[in-house]
Amino acid sequence: MNAIRDGEFVQDEVPAPGKDSLMDMAAEKTSTQPARERQNSIDRTVEVLDALLKLHAPAKVGDLARLIGAPRSTLYSIINRLIEAGILEAAGEDGQVYFGRAMHLYGRAYADANPLHRRCREALERLASETHATAQLCALRGNKYVVVDVRDGTGVFKITTDIGVEVPIPWTASGRLLLDHMSPAEILAFVPKADFRLPDGRAIQPEAFVAEIARARADGRCMTNGLSDRFTCCLAAPIRDRRGVAGA
Numbered sequence: 001m002n003a004i005r006d007g008e009f010v011q012d013e014v015p016a017p018g019k020d021s022l023m024d025m026a027a028e029k030t031s032t033q034p035a036r037e038r039q040n041s042i043d044r045t046v047e048v049l050d051a052l053l054k055l056h057a058p059a060k061v062g063d064l065a066r067l068i069g070a071p072r073s074t075l076y077s078i079i080n081r082l083i084e085a086g087i088l089e090a091a092g093e094d095g096q097v098y099f100g101r102a103m104h105l106y107g108r109a110y111a112d113a114n115p116l117h118r119r120c121r122e123a124l125e126r127l128a129s130e131t132h133a134t135a136q137l138c139a140l141r142g143n144k145y146v147v148v149d150v151r152d153g154t155g156v157f158k159i160t161t162d163i164g165v166e167v168p169i170p171w172t173a174s175g176r177l178l179l180d181h182m183s184p185a186e187i188l189a190f191v192p193k194a195d196f197r198l199p200d201g202r203a204i205q206p207e208a209f210v211a212e213i214a215r216a217r218a219d220g221r222c223m224t225n226g227l228s229d230r231f232t233c234c235l236a237a238p239i240r241d242r243r244g245v246a247g248a
Contacts, residue, residue, distance in 0.1 A: 058091035168195030
């Protein structure tokens with residue numbers, strides 16, 4: 001059995017007679033704890049997974065506890081259960097954890113079962129091959145932009161964003177389409193004020209951003225130059241649902 005204990009990864013540990021392991025205690029506690037406590041455990045689990053996705057790197061249990069404001073003892077029980085399920089696994093020799101192979105299987109099953117993703121994978125391959133440029137499938141995650149899938153082109157310059165990394169919406173061409181179903185007031189309430197500041201320090205005026213969204217909606221596409229990087233040109237086209245909302 002694999003487990004995290006006191007910040008260190010323990011592999012194939014056999015509990016001493018009469019002494020429960022961390023995961024045994026967690027299972028026993030789950031069977032007797034009130035519904036609200038079980039709900040809190042689910043919330044903490046989601047927070048752990050979200051934190052690792054945002055970090056995009058392995059982390060120690062103590063660091064995760066500080067990041068999400070949770071008791072370390074609570075996270076040990078949750079993380080050990082996730083390790084047992086293969087959702088997390090040890091990474092390195094310093095008690096760090098990261099996503100396990102089960103997450104890959106879950107994600108692959110979702111992508112295979114989702115008709116949009118199946119068709120988009122084919123389109124990404126074709127676009128990257130024909131244009132020699134990076135092709136990405138993008139969407140919203142909360143109030144941020146994320147790359148869901150990507151194919152690199154064969155050109156000399158490759159400027160891309162890693163899958164799952166959250167990026168401010170105003171930095172992107174796609175963001176101007178992903179918000180085009182919102183009213184100006186809804187857009188300004190949705191996008192954090194700090195996100196209008198570009199990586200090089202330049203500021204995008206919120207009113208200009210709203211006007212660009214309206215223009216992209218009318219054009220059916222959006223092209224930006226020099227936003228997230230001064231040498232980047234981005235062209236985005238919406239994938240809309242039956243309501244006309246750009247879901248990707």
